[in-house]
Amino acid sequence: MANSAHRERVGAELRRIRESLSLAGEEVAASLGHGWSQSKISRIEGAKIGVSIHDLAKLLNFYGVPEEVKAELLTLTAEESGLEGAWIVRAGGTTRRQIEVGSIETRVQTFRQYHNGIVPGQLQSPSYARGIATLGGFADIDGIAVRRAARQELLKIAGAPEYHAILDSRALLYWPGDPAVLAPEQFDHLRVRIDLDSITVQLIPLDVVRRATAMVPFILYDFRSDSPPVAFIETQTADVYLSASDDVETYRGLFDRLCAEALSPEDSRNYLDLLQRDIDKIITR
Numbered sequence: 001m002a003n004s005a006h007r008e009r010v011g012a013e014l015r016r017i018r019e020s021l022s023l024a025g026e027e028v029a030a031s032l033g034h035g036w037s038q039s040k041i042s043r044i045e046g047a048k049i050g051v052s053i054h055d056l057a058k059l060l061n062f063y064g065v066p067e068e069v070k071a072e073l074l075t076l077t078a079e080e081s082g083l084e085g086a087w088i089v090r091a092g093g094t095t096r097r098q099i100e101v102g103s104i105e106t107r108v109q110t111f112r113q114y115h116n117g118i119v120p121g122q123l124q125s126p127s128y129a130r131g132i133a134t135l136g137g138f139a140d141i142d143g144i145a146v147r148r149a150a151r152q153e154l155l156k157i158a159g160a161p162e163y164h165a166i167l168d169s170r171a172l173l174y175w176p177g178d179p180a181v182l183a184p185e186q187f188d189h190l191r192v193r194i195d196l197d198s199i200t201v202q203l204i205p206l207d208v209v210r211r212a213t214a215m216v217p218f219i220l221y222d223f224r225s226d227s228p229p230v231a232f233i234e235t236q237t238a239d240v241y242l243s244a245s246d247d248v249e250t251y252r253g254l255f256d257r258l259c260a261e262a263l264s265p266e267d268s269r270n271y272l273d274l275l276q277r278d279i280d281k282i283i284t285r
Contacts, residue, residue: 006076008047010056013073015045017063032058053077066151068108071221071230075243079228108161109224112255115217116168118176121148122155123165123201125189131176136236152193160198166258168204172275179283187276194269202262203271212257220251 018028018041025041044051051059056077060070113120119128129145138144155163175182194201219232231242231251242248263271 004047006079007050010051010073010076011045011047013069014051014059017065017069018045021063028059028062032062051077064147067219067232067234068111068221070239071232071241072107072223072225072227074241075228075230078241078243107224107227108221110162110164110222112164112166112220113218114166114168114214114255114258115171116214117217118171118174119167119186119190120165120217122152122163122199123167123190123193124148125182125186127182128176128186128189131182135176155193155196155198162198162200164200164202166202166204166255166262169206169271169275172272172279179279183276183279183283187272190272191269194265194272200265201268202259202265203268203275204258204262205271208261210261212254212261214254214258218251220248220255 018025025038025045029036029038029041040049043049044055053074056074057070060073113122118132121129124132126145126149129148130141133141133144154160175186190201193199216233219234221230221232223229228243228245229248231248233240233242242251262268
């Protein structure tokens with residue numbers, strides 16, 4: 001029964017996404033190519049047949065849905081398919097859509113993110129986002145920056161999910177371009193984001209004695225519905241999803257330990273000012 005309910009939820013959401021984009025099933029099938037038909041699209045949306053993780057990833061990538069929507073629907077499908085645990089989804093090429101699905105409201109209640117190498121997307125200024133996309137070798141650099149800015153707007157609306165970021169201060173020593181140009185804009189943008197009620201940012205200072213470490217950056221998603229929580233790891237060419245309870249709890253515990261090493265939100269704001277002054281001295285020499 002639970003599996004059938006998951007299939008119905010996924011199918012209904014796929015239909016809602018497609019219709020919000022004013023796409024006919026025939027158009028979607030023709031765009032996806034071999035192995036797809038209008039009948040297959042209809043049967044998936046009507047929960048007449050299950051959809052594989054591979055096919056669902058292709059659909060969601062084509063529609064250009066936000067990452068949290070992918071995480072929820074892929075996890076439900078994995079459970080329906082008996083694949084709870086860990087699985088990898090290849091990126092599948094650049095999305096065919098140039099904008100995010102604006103009419104799809106997020107059902108995420110909270111998401112927590114740790115990054116040790118760069119400023120994460122929800123905190124990136126437009127120029128920083130373009131710099132990261134350029135150095136990452138991605139296509140449609142300006143489109144990525146526009147979509148990232150649009151995603152940031154969702155944390156300004158009423159009922160926005162709570163976003164808690166732990167950022168290793170070493171990430172603020174890396175600049176994907178001229179630091180004399182990027183640093184002032186990025187620091188100012190970060191302060192604006194921190195001031196939002198829905199956002200909490202904590203910095204791990206450079207001189208802290210480390211008692212916890214994460215091998216890779218990660219995001220933890222908790223949903224408003226009864227969808228299972230997900231730990232998400234993004235790479236250049238594929239995405240890794242972890243839904244097994246032991247895995248998710250491991251990342252929860254790790255996030256809590258990293259949080260304990262970080263400064264309080266208020267102290268992080270003050271530390272940000274000190275860090276910017278030091279960086280300004282370096283780049284103006």
